[in-house]
Amino acid sequence: MAASIWKGSISFGLLNIPVSLQSAQSEKEVHFSMLDKKDLSRIRYLKVSAKTGKEVPSDRIVKGYEYQSGRYVIMTEAELKKANVKATQTIDIEDFVLLDEVDPMFFDRPYYLVPQKGAEKGYYLLRDALEGTRKVAIGKLVIRIKQHLALIMPRGPYLVLELLRFSHEVKSEKQVHFLAASAKKPSYSPKELKMAEELVEGMTSEWKPEQYKDTYYQDVMKTIQRKVKGGQGHRVSEAKEEKIATTDNVIDLMPLLQKSLIAKKKTSRRKTRARA
Numbered sequence: 001m002a003a004s005i006w007k008g009s010i011s012f013g014l015l016n017i018p019v020s021l022q023s024a025q026s027e028k029e030v031h032f033s034m035l036d037k038k039d040l041s042r043i044r045y046l047k048v049s050a051k052t053g054k055e056v057p058s059d060r061i062v063k064g065y066e067y068q069s070g071r072y073v074i075m076t077e078a079e080l081k082k083a084n085v086k087a088t089q090t091i092d093i094e095d096f097v098l099l100d101e102v103d104p105m106f107f108d109r110p111y112y113l114v115p116q117k118g119a120e121k122g123y124y125l126l127r128d129a130l131e132g133t134r135k136v137a138i139g140k141l142v143i144r145i146k147q148h149l150a151l152i153m154p155r156g157p158y159l160v161l162e163l164l165r166f167s168h169e170v171k172s173e174k175q176v177h178f179l180a181a182s183a184k185k186p187s188y189s190p191k192e193l194k195m196a197e198e199l200v201e202g203m204t205s206e207w208k209p210e211q212y213k214d215t216y217y218q219d220v221m222k223t224i225q226r227k228v229k230g231g232q233g234h235r236v237s238e239a240k241e242e243k244i245a246t247t248d249n250v251i252d253l254m255p256l257l258q259k260s261l262i263a264k265k266k267t268s269r270r271k272t273r274a275r276a
Helices: 077-082 085-089 120-133 190-202 215-229 253-275
Strands: 006-012 015-023 063-068 071-075 090-097 107-115 136-143 146-155 158-164
Touching: 006 085, 006 120, 006 136, 015 120, 090 146, 107 120, 107 146, 120 136, 120 146, 120 158
Parallel strands: 006 090
Antiparallel strands: 006 015, 015 107, 063 071, 090 136, 107 158, 136 146, 146 158
16 A cells, blocks of 8 residues: 555544555656756755854754744744644544535545545545435544645545635635726627537537547657657766764665665576576
């Protein structure tokens, strides 16, 4: 099973259903590394001290909240978890509503909810109850240090959790003024409106998400593959890492890794000879 994003329980009346949160997204994105045009060396992103300009190791980085200009209070991970233990470990269902009543503007990100061992009965009970009543559950959960509004709905044999935006995170039409520059709404004739409506009707079809392809991603990958085949690939050299002094009781993993790689190569060669 893939690594869980969050583990906790759904609090449903007196029921407590242990679940884990798994990503429902399969992102297809072209990832580029930043290189120096001069010599094609990698550009590194370092966390440096604003005071010394030197890199700060991760074990020395702490969270600080600026309560006044230039003054901070430090919060530890333990303190953040203690802030509201129940909120960080449960999805507390507060209401059940009709899905059609939820404005799509509030939808943010989908996840699959998976029952932990021994929680299958409660999990399917909630799933079937939602399906039978045609309702969705609304609750809250905390992921890392942010509380989210959430919607839980059945999807096939699973329960799906959709993170929602809170109302204060969505601007209403009264809060935006993008059309303020226009003096008034432009007029159009009834004939123009009728033609536009006929065009909409003529292009109306059933919703089939699989028919919509990410053509930009496909075209970028085709260009990359064409350049690789054309011999336009470049080897990027990395600067040698400075040796870090270690104490005698720290295990040096490099020899172990090298032995593992050698053993793996030998195994691969034996398998190749066996197939030949």
